[in-house]
Amino acid sequence: MVSTVLCEERYGSQSxxxxxxxxxxxxxxxxxxxxxxIRQIFRAVFLPQGYPDSVSSDYLQYQVWDTIQAxxxxxxxxxxxxxxxxxxxxxDESATAAAATxxxxxxxxxxMIGRILFAWYxxxxxxxxxxxxxxxxDILNDLAICIELVSPLFPSxxxxxxxxxxxxxxxxxxxxxxxxxxxxxxxxxxxxxxxVSAKDGxxxxxxxxxxxxxxxxITPLASGNYMLTWSLFFIFTFLHLxxxxxxxxxxxxxxxxxxxxxxxxxxxxxxxxxxxLSPAKTNAMEPVLWKQEKPLKVNLGSSLATFISSFDxxxxxxxxxxxxxxxxxxxxxxxxxxxxxxxDITVKQIIKACFQAEVIQCAYQQVKFLQxxxxxxxxxxxxxxxxxxxxxxxxxxTKSETWEVLRLSARVADHLFPRFLKDLEMxxxxxxxxxxxxxxWRARWNLQGVQDKKIY
Numbered sequence: 001m002v003s004t005v006l007c008e009e010r011y012g013s014q015s016x017x018x019x020x021x022x023x024x025x026x027x028x029x030x031x032x033x034x035x036x037x038i039r040q041i042f043r044a045v046f047l048p049q050g051y052p053d054s055v056s057s058d059y060l061q062y063q064v065w066d067t068i069q070a071x072x073x074x075x076x077x078x079x080x081x082x083x084x085x086x087x088x089x090x091x092d093e094s095a096t097a098a099a100a101t102x103x104x105x106x107x108x109x110x111x112m113i114g115r116i117l118f119a120w121y122x123x124x125x126x127x128x129x130x131x132x133x134x135x136x137x138d139i140l141n142d143l144a145i146c147i148e149l150v151s152p153l154f155p156s157x158x159x160x161x162x163x164x165x166x167x168x169x170x171x172x173x174x175x176x177x178x179x180x181x182x183x184x185x186x187x188x189x190x191x192x193x194x195x196v197s198a199k200d201g202x203x204x205x206x207x208x209x210x211x212x213x214x215x216x217x218i219t220p221l222a223s224g225n226y227m228l229t230w231s232l233f234f235i236f237t238f239l240h241l242x243x244x245x246x247x248x249x250x251x252x253x254x255x256x257x258x259x260x261x262x263x264x265x266x267x268x269x270x271x272x273x274x275x276x277l278s279p280a281k282t283n284a285m286e287p288v289l290w291k292q293e294k295p296l297k298v299n300l301g302s303s304l305a306t307f308i309s310s311f312d313x314x315x316x317x318x319x320x321x322x323x324x325x326x327x328x329x330x331x332x333x334x335x336x337x338x339x340x341x342x343x344d345i346t347v348k349q350i351i352k353a354c355f356q357a358e359v360i361q362c363a364y365q366q367v368k369f370l371q372x373x374x375x376x377x378x379x380x381x382x383x384x385x386x387x388x389x390x391x392x393x394x395x396x397x398t399k400s401e402t403w404e405v406l407r408l409s410a411r412v413a414d415h416l417f418p419r420f421l422k423d424l425e426m427x428x429x430x431x432x433x434x435x436x437x438x439x440x441w442r443a444r445w446n447l448q449g450v451q452d453k454k455i456y
Contacts, residue, residue: 003028011040046206048199054190058252062183063200065247067207072240073141074211075218076233080148082219083229084162087152107162114167119174126175128257128437130182131248131288137175138244142237144168149233182435186253245288252283254428256351257435258300259292264429265358266365268420276423295335295364298357300350301439302338307331316400318445320407326353327445328410330360330402333395343442347432348421354436355420356413360405363391387412 003023010017019030048054126133144165151161180200188196222229253260260282267277277285286292299306307329308314321327326349327340337360339353366388387408390401397405425431 016040046199046202048188048192048195050190050192054188054192055196056187056189056252058250059187061250062187062247063203065243065250066200067203069138069240069243069247070204070207071211072236072243073138074208075214075236076142076145076240078211078215078219079222079229079233080145082223083149083152084165087148087155087158087162103159103162106159107166110163111166111170115170115174118171122175123178124437126178127182128435129259129291130179130186130435131251131253131286132291133175134179134183135244135248135288137172137179138240140168140175141172142240144172145237146233149229183251186251186255248288249284252280254279254430255433255435256429256431258298258354258437259286261351261354261436262292262294262358262361264424265355265420266362268423269359269362269416274416274419274423276420276427278427279429295361295368296330296337296357297335298354298361299336299338299439300354300357300436301341301441302329303441304340304443304445306336306338314445316403320403320410322407322410324353324410325349327443328353328356328406330406332397332402339438340441340443341438343444345442347434350436350438351421351431351434352413352417355417356409359387359409359412359416360391363387363409367391 003021005019005021007020008017009020021028021030043051052059122133147161147165147168151158151165154161181197184193184197184200218232222232256264263282263285264277268274304314304327308317317327317329325342325345329338329340330336331338337357339357341350341353345353387405390397390405390408393401421431
């Protein structure tokens with residue numbers, strides 16, 4: 001008798017289906033093959049629940065390269081540990097436990113101080129430039145390992161070398177951990193950050209276990225053999241850096257940071273059809289080794305005191321910025337563009353403020369690089385042409401002319417930003433939240449006097 005399939009179910013989109021069929025008066029269910037069951041167990045242990053639907057499309061590629069770099073780092077870390085133990089006196093009959101303990105305390109103490117100072121100095125920028133700081137952390141980790149490998153050769157300054165290495169490793173810990181959290185937030189697509197993070201930890205533990213077993217073989221061979229030690233170090237360090245570069249460059253973030261917004265707006269303004277780049281193309285253009293070069297430094301969330309020194313300045317500032325909920329100040333001599341944000345400003349208004357800043361940046365690039373070259377959007381109407389002409393004056397611009405630059409750029413932004421925001425969302429970008437990382441200064445302003453807020 002032919003069976004009739006009554007029901008089919010799957011555990012996730014990639015699993016083998018359970019098929020319930022009816023025939024010969026009985027309800028039957030198919031059984032998984034042994035191979036299929038092993039694969040399902042592996043997926044459940046090492047991959048987030050619901051994979052691949054519960055994570056970003058770049059998850060697998062990133063994790064493969066991340067696994068390779070973690071393995072290489074563990075191998076070179078084993079070589080460094082051997083060198084540090086030798087430097088602290090293991091195997092030396094003249095060394096004392098007290099001296100070794102003091103050295104280790106100084107090393108750990110230096111690392112703790114370095115961790116606190118780095119988190120204070122760069123903590124807020126780690127979210128904004130996660131890919132660049134991730135790569136920076138791994139480069140610094142390799143430098144720390146290199147320092148530890150040479151430490152036994154300089155016993156008279158071993159403590160100093162150990163302390164410097166510890167500071168480097170503490171910076172690696174802060175930068176690597178913080179950027180890993182930012183990448184996990186990007187990968188988690190079902191509010192499943194904890195699951196993605198936990199499975200990443202399981203994958204890394206498995207890799208470290210494999211590296212530990214390899215280390216048991218390598219350590220006796222490399223002990224006392226400097227040629228083999230340094231050969232292994234350079235080979236695995238090269239693989240480590242290459243894998244890290246491939247890992248961060250394969251990540252496609254749909255959120256805006258200053259670099260990605262700069263690339264988007266510059267292409268948008270300089271293309272005749274106001275072309276909007278996709279997240280994939282923009283991320284491929286994003287530099288991960290150095291900061292994006294810009295004509296002007298932009299301070300988003302500045303204090304009003306950075307460019308207002310008189311009542312006349314405030315009047316001119318409010319006049320040139322119109323009814324916007326942000327204020328601009330241009331310091332032409334220092335090459336700085338300050339943006340003051342209102343306390344009631346929204347995320348999209350912050351994006352508009354950054355868009356206006358990019359209009360000015362683009363005008364500077366036109367003057368600097370194109371000098372009468374290819375026509376672009378910025379040269380198509382009278383106000384945009386005037387903007388270019390003012391910027392051609394460079395540092396000879398008067399203060400009133402800098403206010404005029406800001407007024408003209410605001411007019412350009414008012415005209416183009418609605419189209420930009422619409423195309424941005426249609427291209428697959430997320431307008432909220434952003435990683436533009438403004439500073440914390442917020443203001444209220446009114447030439448007739450600012451009223452105290454009522455507190456209920």
